Amino acid sequence: MKQYSKKNQVPSHYKTKEELQKIGRIPVGSPIAKLVEKNRIFYLFDQNQSAPIPNRNTVTLKPTLDNLAIAIYVVNRHAKTSPQPQKLYQLKTSALEKLMIEGKAHKVGLQQSPNPSKYHQQTCNTLVKVGEYGFHLLSTREDLQGLPHLGEWNDEFRNPTESFSLRQAISLLEQYVGIAEKTQIADQKKPSRFPPARPRKPLLSPFYKNTNLRT
Incomplete structure (x- = not known):
């Protein structure tokens, strides 16, 4: 990857991601160069290989x-x-x-x-x-x-x-x-993470008295 140390050395069609976004475009693929200036690294993309920022209302692409x-x-x-x-x-x-x-x-x-x-x-x-x-x-x-x-x-x-x-x-x-x-479909058939709770049996108290028993 080619590296530049000064902004004026960078070709005019090499843009950072932020610069492309300002003109309504987005980078395509990986960066092709970088600018190292004041201990900061700016990755550069070729404007000629960028694409327009897609509109949220863009019609769904056809599978041609x-x-x-x-x-x-x-x-x-x-x-x-x-x-x-x-x-x-x-x-x-x-x-x-x-x-x-x-x-x-x-x-x-x-x-x-x-x-x-x-x-x-x-x-x-x-x-x-x-x-x-x-x-x-x-x-x-x-x-x-x-x-x-x-x-x-x-x-x-x-x-x-x-x-x-x-x-x-x-x-x-x-x-x-x-x-x-x-x-x-898989999400619809995916079982619940937690199984349904089983009904609990009532606990018999040790002090339970059966009133039907004769004394």
């Missing part, structure tokens, strides 16, 4: 192929810098798998990973094409045996020219893969 591809791109970008990326990566994987089942996406081949995970022995991933966009998934045994190797990792597919907020992207993908409905 382009919208789904952009949503996957946004989720994938945020997952790379998220402290807990598991949910985002799982959402990305679920969406890509459903697109492939529907015939709207297909596996192209294998690419060498530049940063293989220490938790996985394989050093390559499967490239999946969605329209004009490309994404990587962990390769299955069938992928490793049947797909051609495309060489080094590259960005041969174009990046999106427009973007959504992370909240919009997650909402669209959850609706597409059905997570929102499943979660709602």
Whole structure:
């Protein structure tokens, strides 16, 4: 990540998150540079890769192929810098798998990973094409045996020219893969944390006297 020590060194299209918000935009993805000034760190984003602040009254996005591809791109970008990326990566994987089942996406081949995970022995991933966009998934045994190797990792597919907020992207993908409905149903069926109280039997007093007994 490039670092600047003076404000006048920063390119005019590099903005902090607060500066972007003042002009009605939000950053997309991770910061690309930082300004270290007076013992303070300001993370910088490219204004050309920012998105308009979504209106609360914005119409719900339709699950078109382009919208789904952009949503996957946004989720994938945020997952790379998220402290807990598991949910985002799982959402990305679920969406890509459903697109492939529907015939709207297909596996192209294998690419060498530049940063293989220490938790996985394989050093390559499967490239999946969605329209004009490309994404990587962990390769299955069938992928490793049947797909051609495309060489080094590259960005041969174009990046999106427009973007959504992370909240919009997650909402669209959850609706597409059905997570929102499943979660709602599960919440309705979820048992109460505390079981209903059982009726207590009356305690017999040691001084109880049966008046029906003859004396």
